[in-house]
Amino acid sequence: MDLGFKLTVPVMSDAFHIFENRLEIIGDTLIEAFGNVRNESGATIASNCLGDVIKPEKNLKKQDVLYFLYSKIHQNNKEEVIMKILDMHKVGLHGLEEPIKYRFLTLSPIFYKWVIEAFDPCTEITRKCFDDILESRICADLYLQQNPGQDIPGDMTDSAFKAIRSLYRDYCNENVPFGLSHLQYLTKSRAIDIIRPFFEIALPNILQNNGSNRLNNDLKFNYKNDVDASEWIKKL
Numbered sequence: 001m002d003l004g005f006k007l008t009v010p011v012m013s014d015a016f017h018i019f020e021n022r023l024e025i026i027g028d029t030l031i032e033a034f035g036n037v038r039n040e041s042g043a044t045i046a047s048n049c050l051g052d053v054i055k056p057e058k059n060l061k062k063q064d065v066l067y068f069l070y071s072k073i074h075q076n077n078k079e080e081v082i083m084k085i086l087d088m089h090k091v092g093l094h095g096l097e098e099p100i101k102y103r104f105l106t107l108s109p110i111f112y113k114w115v116i117e118a119f120d121p122c123t124e125i126t127r128k129c130f131d132d133i134l135e136s137r138i139c140a141d142l143y144l145q146q147n148p149g150q151d152i153p154g155d156m157t158d159s160a161f162k163a164i165r166s167l168y169r170d171y172c173n174e175n176v177p178f179g180l181s182h183l184q185y186l187t188k189s190r191a192i193d194i195i196r197p198f199f200e201i202a203l204p205n206i207l208q209n210n211g212s213n214r215l216n217n218d219l220k221f222n223y224k225n226d227v228d229a230s231e232w233i234k235k236l
Contacts, residue, residue, distance in 0.1 A: 007037050012045065013052040020065040027068050046072035051085040060110040063117075070118070082115075082125050092131040093181055096188070102143040102153035106132050109163040113170070121176045130176045137168040138185040141194060165193065172197035 012034050019026055031042045038045070050069040053060065060066075073081050086092070091106045105112065112129050119126045140161065143153045152161045178186075178198055186198055 013049040023068045054111040100142040141191045178202045
């Protein structure tokens with residue numbers, strides 16, 4: 001079928017984004033039409049478009065398109081697809097540079113919000129997203145330490161900075177586990193909203209797991225299958 005233009009993944013994802021308020025009505029029709037033109041399965045169309053629509057420049061405002069596209073991916077491949085998307089976009093920890101540079105979130109804030117709602121706090125997907133959020137939050141804090149006259153890092157907008165702070169708080173409140181790799185970041189921060197969740201939520205649970213008294217609660221569950229608590233103690 002000759003459309004007069006190339007039906008690329010960005011073009012398709014833009015269509016889903018534009019019609020996100022009507023996806024319950026026309027979403028399946030779009031999937032089928034795009035699949036016919038590109039000779040691809042609906043699941044392939046959905047996974048490719050999901051990986052594109054979460055780019056920051058797409059400026060997502062709602063989660064509807066994410067839930068729709070995710071629902072069209074084959075059940076036994078869902079989490080694998082999300083992990084491939086995270087790897088494709090290099091979501092995670094990248095390391096601290098000198099001089100410290102602030103960094104934006106790798107993907108849309110709406111995507112990270114969707115992840116914490118759609119997946120268990122202990123999944124690799126959620127934890128990898130937390131890596132990205134934590135590094136963005138702490139790099140912003142370190143940048144502001146070096147530039148005390150600024151309230152917001154560089155050319156970052158107020159809304160972008162607030163989104164990073166809000167997501168960090170949300171992931172901590174949902175008990176997404178801190179990892180050993182986070183310590184090098186936490187020890188450099190001075191912001192109370194960064195440090196407090198670790199000392200009030202994570203550290204008591206880590207110390208508890210290292211002792212004989214093992215309470216059965218959600219926090220313990222988040223860490224009991226992580227590295228042995230003794231490894232934390234050595235690092236601390």
